[in-house]
Amino acid sequence: MxxxxxxxxxxxxxxxxxxxxxxxxxxxxxxxxxxxxxxxxxxxxxxxxxxxxxxxxxxxxxxxxxxxxxxxxxxxxxxxxxxxxxxxxxxxxxxxxxxxxxxxxxxxxxxxxxxxxxxxxxxxxxxxxxxxxxxxxxxxxxxxxxxxxxxxxxxxxxxxxxxxxxxxxxxxxxxxxxxxxxxxxxxxxRASFVSPRRVSFARDLALGLAFVARTRWLLWTLLLALLGQLAFAAGVQVLGPIAADHSFGRTLWGFAGAVQTVGLVFGAVLAGRIRGRLRLAIASLGVAGMALPLLILALVLVVHYGVVDPLHWFFWLSVALFAASVGLELFTVPLDVTIQLQVPRTYLARVYSCLTLATLAGMPLGEVVAGPLARLVGAPLLLTGLAVLVMLAAGAVALSPRVRRADSALVAPGPVPR
CATH class of the missing domain: 1.20.1250.20 (MFS general substrate transporter like domains)
Incomplete structure (x- = not known):
């Protein structure tokens, strides 16, 4: 760095x-x-x-x-x-x-x-x-x-x-x-950039939302962030404590959460070492790492208590949470860089507000739907389904031609696709 x-x-x-x-x-x-x-x-x-x-x-x-x-x-x-x-x-x-x-x-x-x-x-x-x-x-x-x-x-x-x-x-x-x-x-x-105010506040807000909607690489990556946070919140934040009570206990659950936060710091440092060698499309696959703790938690609930040592579950869950955090950061840093350099300055704050909204909205949505869906299909099946959803979404975004070309202008001349 x-x-x-x-x-x-x-x-x-x-x-x-x-x-x-x-x-x-x-x-x-x-x-x-x-x-x-x-x-x-x-x-x-x-x-x-x-x-x-x-x-x-x-x-x-x-x-x-x-x-x-x-x-x-x-x-x-x-x-x-x-x-x-x-x-x-x-x-x-x-x-x-x-x-x-x-x-x-x-x-x-x-x-x-x-x-x-x-x-x-x-x-x-x-x-x-x-x-x-x-x-x-x-x-x-x-x-x-x-x-x-x-x-x-x-x-x-x-x-x-x-x-x-x-x-x-x-x-x-x-x-x-x-x-x-x-x-x-x-x-x-004091000489910070200021956009000329030619339209009303409401019109400016509508123009910002329209820009995100028509800039497809941006829309797909924001939707991926929303789905990733939704699945993670539903699986880890809501169903995770239930799995911990079923296996290794609440104290070790807290330690696993601490490992997760360390992964965020490590992921940002790793992104710094990789620098510009990680393209946005490949980085999108990092979100698939958020499926790992979901699958581990599903196994914790499915495998009968005593068949596997609870400490083993704690170890593998901690590894999965760490990997999920690293993958999330490896996606977020290239996305941030692409937004900074490809979005016109007049739209930057509105685009970042949409990105923040996608992240914030995903968490309460996941927390709200987790309980009813778990009662409907069972927690293990829900966790597996959420993991599959995250992996499919990450793969779809990574394969999108618009996302694959989104940061091409950062390494070679050419227009930004929309």
């Missing part, structure tokens, strides 16, 4: 601000959940408080991308960071003064989710502005590494702060991190 890029002032400010923001984004939801539990929330109340943050993020992400394509992206990033910092500080203050209630936590969580919806598209679209086209590939890899490390540190650090101190302390630390990110974003050059 080209760490020398951090010598560039604009990229260093963007990279550092995103790193602090991702750490804070890992702390915030975890501390919010435990704060709700401390206020006596049951499963339903906790679900409502958590949803109060995630639903606005999901609903407003397209608006965030459109706004970032109309206004200076530096301004949008600063505003989103300020809103996120204030929302976490407000939660911490409410808890510290004893004034917190579940509805108030939900409102503060919703404000935090709104900030996240505007932060991601704006900061992703600024990358090309800070380094130029020639260094986009290296900058993308460093951004992915910072995001994965930030989320790991945020989740682990948030748990440590909540366990050692209290949720309000964790929320206060998250607020300070967002404030630090705001300061870095304020140091970005």
């Amino acid at each position: 080209n760490w020398s890029l951090l010598r560039l002032g604009g990229f260093r400010a963007l990279w550092s601000g995103r790193l602090l923001s991702w750490i804070a984004s890992g702390i915030g939801p975890l501390a919010l959940a435990f704060a709700a539990l401390d206020l006596g929330a049951g499963a339903s109340g906790l679900g409502l408080v958590v949803a109060a943050r995630s639903v606005p993020n999901l609903l407003l992400i397209l608006f965030g991308g459109t706004l970032a394509d109309r206004l200076p992206r530096r301004t949008v990033a600063i505003g989103a960071s300020a809103l996120s910092a204030l929302s976490l500080a407000g939660m911490a203050l409410l808890l510290a003064t004893g004034m917190a209630t579940l509805p108030l936590l939900a409102v503060a969580g919703a404000l935090n989710g709104i900030g996240a919806a505007y932060f991601a598209p704006a900061t992703s679209a600024m990358l090309r502005e800070t380094v130029g086209d020639d260094l986009v590939r290296d900058a993308t890899i460093l951004n992915r590494v910072s995001m994965n490390i930030g989320l790991v540190l945020g989740t682990a650090g948030g748990g440590g702060l909540v366990g050692s101190f209290s949720p309000e302390i964790a929320l206060a630390v998250g607020s300070l991190l967002f404030t630090g990110a705001l300061a870095f974003f304020a140091g970005l050059p």
Whole structure:
């Protein structure tokens, strides 16, 4: 990886601000959940408080991308960071003064989710502005590494702060991190790219969606991201704990999840070593790796307990989760690079908002359908079906002529297919 890029002032400010923001984004939801539990929330109340943050993020992400394509992206990033910092500080203050209630936590969580919806598209679209086209590939890899490390540190650090101190302390630390990110974003050059506003906001939003729909390589890869996250959420997040209880237990399930997050970091580093030698079509096959843990979990549920040592299942599941994370990163990095270099700057933030929406929407969809489908066909068959779906989708995208030619202009002259 080209760490020398951090010598560039604009990229260093963007990279550092995103790193602090991702750490804070890992702390915030975890501390919010435990704060709700401390206020006596049951499963339903906790679900409502958590949803109060995630639903606005999901609903407003397209608006965030459109706004970032109309206004200076530096301004949008600063505003989103300020809103996120204030929302976490407000939660911490409410808890510290004893004034917190579940509805108030939900409102503060919703404000935090709104900030996240505007932060991601704006900061992703600024990358090309800070380094130029020639260094986009290296900058993308460093951004992915910072995001994965930030989320790991945020989740682990948030748990440590909540366990050692209290949720309000964790929320206060998250607020300070967002404030630090705001300061870095304020140091970005003011001459950021701004699209001329010739049409209304609604028209800009519609034009962005139409661009994604007619740019077929982009549409197919976004659908692949959606299906991959849907299958993974349904199989691993919902049915995975059931399989763990059936075999190796809850403690080892947590360790397997930690291995999965390490795979994300390793995958980004590996993508950095491969650099431009991995084309988008081949990288799409990396999503097929997400089928591996689904198949292992199906076997855990099918094979009678005691026939296979539970520790063996834990080992192979950990390997599969690690491989799935690596494969996902090997797909995401070339996709990010292709988007940065092939999508016109006037559409960049809206395209990234669509990519984020595809990823975010896939998870709740998978979590919702997992239970009813498992009752209908059985968990092992559902897991196998999801694995087959992911492999077929990855293969179809990899074989698509439009996807295979999508990044051809990055290695040879020629028009981008649509």
